[in-house]
Amino acid sequence: MDHKIRKSNQPVMSKTFFEELNSENVTGVAYKNINLKKAALAYFANIGNATIADMCKELNLSAPKVTTLLNDLIQDGLVKDYGKVESTGGRKPNLYGLVPDSAFFIGVDIKQNHLNLGLSDLQKNLISTVENLPYKLDNNKESLEQLCQHINQFITDLPVPREKILGIGINLSGRINYATGYSYSFFHFDEEPLSKIIESKVGIRVFLENDSRSMAYGEFCSDSVHGEKNVLFLNLDHGIGMGVLIDGKLYYGKSGYSGEFGHIPLFDNEIICHCGKKGCLETEASGWALVRMFRQKLDEGSSSLLSRRNMQPSEIGLQDIIHAANHDDVLAIELIAKIGENLGRGIALLINIFNPELVILGGSLAATEDYIRLPIKSAINKYSLSLVNNDTRLKISRLGERAGIIGACLLVRNKVLIS
Amino acid sequence: MDHKIRKSNQPVMSKTFFEELNSENVTGVAYKNINLKKAALAYFANIGNATIADMCKELNLSAPKVTTLLNDLIQDGLVKDYGKVESTGGRKPNLYGLVPDSAFFIGVDIKQNHLNLGLSDLQKNLISTVENLPYKLDNNKESLEQLCQHINQFITDLPVPREKILGIGINLSGRINYATGYSYSFFHFDEEPLSKIIESKVGIRVFLENDSRSMAYGEFCSDSVHGEKNVLFLNLDHGIGMGVLIDGKLYYGKSGYSGEFGHIPLFDNEIICHCGKKGCLETEASGWALVRMFRQKLDEGSSSLLSRRNMQPSEIGLQDIIHAANHDDVLAIELIAKIGENLGRGIALLINIFNPELVILGGSLAATEDYIRLPIKSAINKYSLSLVNNDTRLKISRLGERAGIIGACLLVRNKVLIS
DNA sequence: TATAGTTTTTAAATTTATTTATTTACTTTA
DNA sequence: TAAAGTAAATAAATAAATTTAAAAACTATA
Structure with missing residues (x-):
């Protein structure tokens, strides 16, 4: 028995x-x-x-x-x-x-040429950050190894015990499946999902997220958003990224590829986009487009702060143009207005489709403030149904580049604790 | 005490x-x-x-x-x-x-020139319908009075006791606030919301909904949608309407004005749209556009089944053209293909933005089946990111015009019973 | 300053739901 | 055809929540 x-x-x-x-x-x-x-x-x-x-x-x-x-x-x-x-x-x-210091979360924002890292506590406080850490994002194993080393270094330098860090959120551009942890645009060498690979090297749970989506979430949780539940965030950098919040939740679509706003066919031009198609919004309304237009104008003999500093057109980058505009360079301001007008036509379309409460402009181009916002606003008025666009506020991001690490931290917090 | x-x-x-x-x-x-x-x-x-x-x-x-x-x-x-x-x-x-016959719901689909009414039981069964009832939708009190009479007549003719009918769902085109019951495009005479006015004349709770959204919900609940949670429905009629389902729920936006897909600025033409703007998708990709193009071609001397029947260009309506296409009229088929191509460019953009699992084509133009579907499909391939559009299936509505009453019934069921 | 009125918190009583055990109903295998 | 096994439904026992009542902590007013 x-x-x-x-x-x-x-x-x-x-x-x-x-x-x-x-x-x-x-x-x-x-x-x-x-x-x-x-x-x-x-x-x-x-x-x-x-x-x-x-x-x-x-x-x-x-x-x-x-x-x-x-x-x-x-x-x-x-x-x-x-x-x-x-x-x-x-x-x-x-x-x-x-209790703020009962648990912590790390956010890692991977940009093309640098890295931002941040630590947040259980509340929304950013405890410590390392910003603009030089790092070159290349699609090879060395670059991945270096990334892990940077993260490990950041953690050991923290005044917080490792076991209190409950997760790491990593923002990466390109195609990312947040559910499985696979990245398809970068570091896709192994069978194993990228999140697991980094996890094994750092010893803390890792969650991947598309960069624009993460920034959108950071902005959404910031003070600038109050009762709004349907919010669009535009990441205006070299490319054009978008994060969509619907009913207070990030929208992913079937496979997490939603928000490819930069590649909608809005123009009838012959410029080949990075995606291989013609006529994409990005060919006329992105940071890349701005640089192209700027160089072309200089080649055609236009004058600018930058040309007067003896910079060669081919050396001039997006940051230089933004900097010039913020120092009253007429050419930069004019071209940014042009970009804004084109972008505004695209945003008008988004407003017609989404009837959002709020559109937030982020990314490096948003740092030009009204130089980009006003042309966008007037294009929206011109191209969207006034009934719908009267519902929508247009704002410049308050968090700036920090939106990335804040969003990453908050998303990890949600994933680990709440969902 | x-x-x-x-x-x-x-x-x-x-x-x-x-x-x-x-x-x-x-x-x-x-x-x-x-x-x-x-x-x-x-x-x-x-x-x-x-x-x-x-x-x-x-x-x-x-x-x-x-x-x-x-x-x-x-x-x-x-x-x-x-x-x-x-x-x-x-x-x-x-x-x-x-228990199917423990409760019933009425759906009323108001079109420009006719009315469809339906009764569904507690399950999804359509018990009885009255379709194509002649009715002219005009924005005056007589038209509203007539509508109420039709609804009351429909109810008294039913083999179901009035007290078992828990609600009436009414589809109307234009701006509708489903939460308050106000209609702004039609029957906006009183302080009281339209839903309350009809309610008082019929004696059963009334819920208003935008027609395309209601159709979208009908399709979503039909057999053609299985596990899909992110679905776009296009109502291709004289105008272009859209209903969006996100995470299995209808998306409304801030005030319920979302889905104004017909009025996105996609073309660089001089045609003035109903909305007052230029370059709207509706000016090149709607039923109205089709009629305009068709008449123009006839004026220019083109031949068609319809012209051979001695119809004057100005008499020809959308239904005539659809009918002609389904009887192999070359001109009708060609122009529908043109409409489809233009529409496809717009849908490509939606796919890039939403990454939906499914796009359903409904409305009267969808009755031309592959004549409209194939040009749309090839335009989608041409204009959207292949990665994203490979995720998306494109389907013709199975319910046809019945989507409206089915959606109306099911939405009322939800509102009364579940939410 | 005492007293009545409010609201939160805790304690006791009661209701309600879960657990566990048992019975019922059926399938599969010997 | 009997016995063993499996799953569902029910009954009894137990645990857990709500409800009610009471106590505690404070404010406003006489």
Whole structure:
């Protein structure tokens, strides 16, 4: 006769929240409690500190249940009591919220010629950053190895214990499948997904994301977005990237290839785009187009701050032109206006299709502020239905290049903790 | 001393589901149970019949809880036991599902010159329809009065008791705020929202929806859509309408004006669009454009089935051209191909932006099947990123004009029962 | 300053749901 | 055809949540 001793294998020690989070096949009350904890954390993360009464409304639970839930989270070290707060008459409620330094997240923003790294805490605070770290993004193993070394170096230099870092978010341009962790445009050497490869070299969970999408999320979580739930973010750099937020969530499309705004066929020209097609928006409205136009104008004899500094047309890059415009160079300003007008026609189309509440202009070209914004705005007025475009605000990014690392950090936080 | 008799006002009789549904300020367990019932109904409605075990997984509940939940719904008359079903060894489970004739919904599809009305049961079955009922949509009170009379006549002719009809969904073109029930393009005479006005004349709850969006939802719920969650529907009629489904839900945008695909600035022509702008897609790729081109060709001396029938160019309408194409008229086929090519360029752009799984072509022009589909397909290949468009299937609507009433019925079902 | 009125928090009672165990119904294999 | 195995449904036991009541902490007013 075999005697079943069922309970002997079950742990006696209570699990930490993160162990709970990763344990599979959890059902019944345990499963529900994990989800409630996630929901509570999501509320604190997205909306901020709250009283027990607030949480009751949000989670549709009774006060005693919320009390035990919060006590659990306090036990886990993720939440703490922030003391009493004013009331409208009657006993003052206690305010609860996240413990900022109970967990950390790293964001890595990979650009063509440099790297931005950042560390955020459990709240939205950027604790430390390393920006403009020289790094050349090439599609080979050495470049990947170097990337991992930079990340490892960044981590060891941090004043934070490695085990408190719950994840690393990496922004890369090109085609990325965020769900599987595969990158198709860069570092696609192995069978294994890129995220797993980096993970094994760094020892912390890694999540990949398309750069424009990550920036969009960073902007979306920043102070400049309030109640808006349908937001378009445009990453105006050499190319044109787009991140779309629908109902407060990043939109991916079937395989994560959505947002290829730069390659919509809007022009009837003969310029061959990077994608191989003709007439793409990018051929007339991108940083590349700006550089091409600028060089051509100089070749044709136009004058500019840059030509007067004896720069050869072929040496002039996008940053130089942006810099010149911000120093009142007439040629740069004129051409940026031209780019803005072309871009505005494209954005008008997006507004007709999406009826968004907000369009945010980011990327290096957005640093020219009104030089790019005003031509865009007037083109939008010209080309979109006034009824629809009156609904839409057009803003310049406040975060600038930091949108990338902030977005990366916040996306990892969501992936690790909440979803 | 006042003696509180708290419970004296509470009803002794148990409420029906619909009474529960509309009762406000419900909290605690009662609130949760209503939501669980809704979730169960939504499962049955969207996925189909299910066993207790299925519902346990879906709703994350224990078997006894699901049993009592289903018993409640059976008591309410909304669900019934469909008997035993095959098992993989072991006791056969019972299958539960909606009672089709426990509730009904009416869909009204208002076209320019006719009306389609339909009645669906609680499942997706169209019980009875009246199609192509002559009706002239004019923006005046008489036209509205007539509409209400038609709806009332339809209801009295039905073999279904009025009190079992839980709602009426009405499709109207133009600007509609589905949340408030206001229509801005038609019947905007009063302070009161149009939905309330019709409601008071018919005595059943009314919900308004944009016609293309309603059709999109009808198609989405039809058999032609399987796992796809990101779907674009194009309503190709005189104008070009679009309905967008994202993550299985209709997308509205900030004010419900999204999907103005017909008015994106894609052409560099001098044709003034209905919207007042130039260069809209509708000026080169819509039914109106087709009629214009066709008449022009006839004026220029081209020959067609229609001209040989001694029709004057100015008499020829869109339906005539579609009819001619389906009877192998060369001119009609050529011009539809031209329209398709132009449209394809626009759709290519949508594919780049949305990376959808499926694009469905509907509306009267879709009845020309491959005459319009193939030119569109080749233009998509030409103008969109191959990587992205390889992800996307292009289909002709199976429901045809019925998509409108089906979508209207299903949307009302959702609004009344589930959301 | 005492008292009535509010609101939060905690405690006790009660309801409700989950767990576990058992029964029922059926399939498969010996 | 009986026995063993599997899964569903139900019943009983248990755990967990809500509800109700009470206590605590504060404000406003007499």
